[in-house]
Ligand SMILES: Nc1ncnc2c1ncn2[C@@H]1O[C@H](COP(=O)(O)OP(=O)(O)OP(=O)(O)O)[C@@H](O)[C@H]1O
């Protein structure tokens with residue numbers, strides 16, 4: 001069996017925002033791969049570098065961002081692409097859905113114009129064809145009375161419909177890789193579920209690969225094949241979703257889980273871990289989570305913890321892992 | 334949309350009415366008695382009565398207003414006290430002359446100011462941005478009568494490229510922009526008048542563009558694979574309503590004429606007419622000119638409103 005070429009491959013990605021006074025180390029050595037037809041969920045609390053990682057895949061970062069490492073998407077070396085080649089990738093083979101459907105759409109153009117523009121940009125077809133395609137897309141994302149909605153401006157749609165329109169736009173050129181940055185966070189709970197189910201369904205039907213950023217474990221459980229948990233710009237644990245949710249290895253993942261799975265209110269999940277995330281301008285030398293960690297021991301602050309692979313497809317970066325992994329795997333395994 | 338347009342037009346009517354009330358009240362708000370200027374100092378009580386009757390000053394105020402307004406809407410603003418000519422003719426000539434400057438100054442100022450602001454807003458913090466901001470501040474803070482004088486000294490006196498003052502040998506009545514021998518008289522005043530609007534529009538445009546470029550949707554546009562030109566097109570459309578509002582105001586100010594600039598260039602425009610009317614206590618001229626300018630202002634704002642709502646659908650709801 002030959003392994004297919006991964007759709008997205010990130011190796012040792014570093015992103016720094018170099019400012020006049022200080023430098024923000026937003027992403028510090030992130031690696032992952034996404035295969036065609038699979039969904040990777042990136043989990044982590046606010047500021048852990050999820051969005052920056054995602055944007056790096058399309059090079060959608062401001063000029064002051066210094067990007068290092070390897071980023072391959074849809075078979076291209078993204079960091080080496082220039083000008084038109086990069087723009088062909090964006091919205092063509094890789095597209096992105098944003099968190100805030102209200103502000104992510106241009107308020108002075110209609111939905112139809114905005115989708116049509118994307119279609120025309122990548123296929124070069126005429127307006128009538130682009131319009132027909134836009135209509136088809138709105139129907140694909142199940143927007144009721146799609147024909148009429150083509151002429152609507154973003155402010156005339158509800159949040160859920162707006163996000164569906166955003167999804168339609170992202171799908172307009174049959175991307176192979178879909179990047180979704182908390183696409184349901186800004187929506188009401190019931191709408192959230194609908195949009196989530198729709199996204200998963202479309203992803204399966206079209207066979208796209210997807211990277212889905214969220215800080216909601218429930219959402220991850222619903223949609224992911226694999227999960228990567230980020231903390232302070234690093235992936236601290238990754239692996240198949242079922243295994244991670246059943247038997248978390250890293251104390252941070254365990255902390256996240258402990259607060260959500262056992263029936264506590266969702267909005268309190270961050271509070272469950274004492275302390276707050278580190279200052280990304282001055283990261284500690286060792287494990288960034290150590291100051292908040294209940295299993296902290298000597299050596300945690302000395303060096304960045306190495307990656308452990310306790311079972312196939314799983315990774316956890318914690319020096320307490322070897323001992324702990326055995327225990328956990330014995331219990332849950 | 335049609336409803337919105339009608340609504341805006343209906344709103345403009347009470348504003349225009351309010352403006353006319355203010356203009357009418359000018360006669361009574363202004364210190365002193367307008368009759369003094371027409372009457373000889375030794376006029377008898379009888380003469381005063383006759384003149385009062387002739388000008389309608391003996392009737393109650395609301396009646397005076399109604400009579401005045403009913404004449405005004407037909408273009409009859411009465412007679413100028415100073416020149417004994419119909420106020421209407423004076424206004425047509427003066428506003429027309431200023432309008433001639435404005436017709437050239439506005440496209441000049443709008444295109445230069447907007448392009449400068451667009452460039453600066455696209456490269457915030459860069460050299461272009463700082464130079465544009467510098468030029469804009471310079472343009473806004475230069476006293477324009479001073480600039481007018483310097484222009485006259487440089488281009489008329491020293492270099493003799495352009496005429497210094499006036500509207501040409503045949504004056505205002507025979508002036509034609511289509512003849513270069515006349516049109517050359519426009520050059521210096523037009524440039525002088527453009528300076529302030531250029532500065533103000535450049536600054537407004539820069540701010541609006543820079544702010545719009547930071548909005549979330551711009552990232553979506555890039556994520557769609559649009560090129561920089563297409564992105565700018567979206568940004569400009571979003572930034573335009575704010576810029577249009579300022580352009581409308583500048584248009585209005587220019588139409589009012591600059592007393593100082595028109596004085597330096599002896600250009601018989603609305604600023605010139607107003608200053609003359611003030612000096613002569615020529616209340617009918619003052620009333621008429623202010624009313625015409627105010628109505629023009631209201632109309633310009635109405636047009637700006639409608640343009641804004643055409644560009645930004647969110648405005649239509651308000
Ligand atoms: N343009 C920028 N300039 C400077 N710092 C930035 C910039 N964009 C992001 N950062 C910083 O990078 C870090 C990671 O940000 P990122 O947006 O990736 O977090 P996130 O995990 O997506 O959080 P959230 O859940 O709130 O979306 C943060 O500390 C943030 O302040």
Ligand SMILES: [Mg+2]
Pocket residue numbers: 050051052181
């Ligand atoms: Mg984010």
